[in-house]
Amino acid sequence: MQKAEKMQALRVFAAEIRLETLKTIGSLGFGHVGGSMSVVEALAVLYGEVMKVDPKNPRWEDRDWCVMSKGHAGPAMYATLGLKGFYPIEQAYTLNKPHTNFPSHTDRTKTPGIDLTTGSLGQGISSAVGAALGNKMDERDSHVFVFVGDGECDEGQVWEAAQFAAHYKLDNLVCLVDDNKMQLDGKVEEIMGHAKGIGAKFDAFGWNVINVENGNDVEQIYDAVMSAYDCKGKPTCIVLNTTKGKGATFAEPSGAHSSQPSKEQWDEAIAAAEAELAKVKAQ
Numbered sequence: 265m266q267k268a269e270k271m272q273a274l275r276v277f278a279a280e281i282r283l284e285t286l287k288t289i290g291s292l293g294f295g296h297v298g299g300s301m302s303v304v305e306a307l308a309v310l311y312g313e314v315m316k317v318d319p320k321n322p323r324w325e326d327r328d329w330c331v332m333s334k335g336h337a338g339p340a341m342y343a344t345l346g347l348k349g350f351y352p353i354e355q356a357y358t359l360n361k362p363h364t365n366f367p368s369h370t371d372r373t374k375t376p377g378i379d380l381t382t383g384s385l386g387q388g389i390s391s392a393v394g395a396a397l398g399n400k401m402d403e404r405d406s407h408v409f410v411f412v413g414d415g416e417c418d419e420g421q422v423w424e425a426a427q428f429a430a431h432y433k434l435d436n437l438v439c440l441v442d443d444n445k446m447q448l449d450g451k452v453e454e455i456m457g458h459a460k461g462i463g464a465k466f467d468a469f470g471w472n473v474i475n476v477e478n479g480n481d482v483e484q485i486y487d488a489v490m491s492a493y494d495c496k497g498k499p500t501c502i503v504l505n506t507t508k509g510k511g512a513t514f515a516e517p518s519g520a521h522s523s524q525p526s527k528e529q530w531d532e533a534i535a536a537a538e539a540e541l542a543k544v545k546a547q
């Protein structure tokens with residue numbers, strides 16, 4: 265397949281993930297729409313084109329791993345994995361209800377395709393570093409991808425993990441920073457800023473750093489991941505300049521962390537996502 269065709273397929277996949285993420289959170293009526301919507305294109309690229317996974321065998325030993333360290337973006341993972349065939353997508357519509365296998369934060373013991381349990385910010389990247397080291401020691405040809413938030417990068421544990429990964433030359437590890445400029449209480453720069461930027465920090469810790477100008481553009485993300493694959497001897501950090509709440513009519517304007525919109529607002533958002541999917545498919 266030519267690259268242009270691949271990118272068009274990824275744009276369609278992203279629009280599907282966006283719609284299913286809204287439906288999943290909408291089934292509960294409230295939740296983390298903002299931080300789920302900002303990582304949609306990156307998930308589309310990873311699961312649509314890059315990662316080796318087997319939906320029929322989620323624990324396949326030679327698979328690539330994906331860890332959502334900002335675990336509150338679980339619904340975007342569930343939409344992606346459902347569309348990829350790990351389970352019927354409708355199962356995700358039990359999000360956070362009693363006895364569900366789809367808790368609001370990702371849990372490896374519950375949901376097929378979830379590689380590591382997350383939710384306490386900062387811990388997921390440490391576990392992902394451990395997984396990457398283990399795969400390297402076992403000489404497996406697999407990559408570990410880990411998503412962290414820009415607010416999550418306020419956690420000291422992120423930097424212990426970063427130091428460890430560089431020391432052990434984990435070039436099978438790719439950290440995607442969802443740099444949407446917002447955290448729970450407001451703007452990152454106002455609550456706990458990153459001075460010269462998150463990329464500069466990872467660079468200082470000995471990582472290969474790639475800045476993606478539009479972190480909601482599948483082609484820019486794809487090119488960054490391909491470039492990460494070419495880097496040997498150090499882990500790669502891809503800083504995605506994203507928009508919190510991207511594509512959710514009630515969340516994008518404010519960049520809200522969690523949302524509890526009215527029934528009418530849900531209907532409007534889902535209709536807009538359906539229209540966007542139809543538009544992208546027609547391109």
Ligand SMILES: Cc1ncc(C[n+]2csc(CCOP(=O)(O)OP(=O)(O)O)c2C)c(N)n1
Nearest residue numbers: 299383384385413414415416442446447448
């Ligand atoms: C250790 C820890 N402290 C606090 C929280 C509560 N919490 C959940 S999300 C969040 C904000 C995270 O901001 P960011 O990483 O920027 O996420 P995004 O904006 O991408 O949703 C906080 C403080 C948590 N889950 N874990």
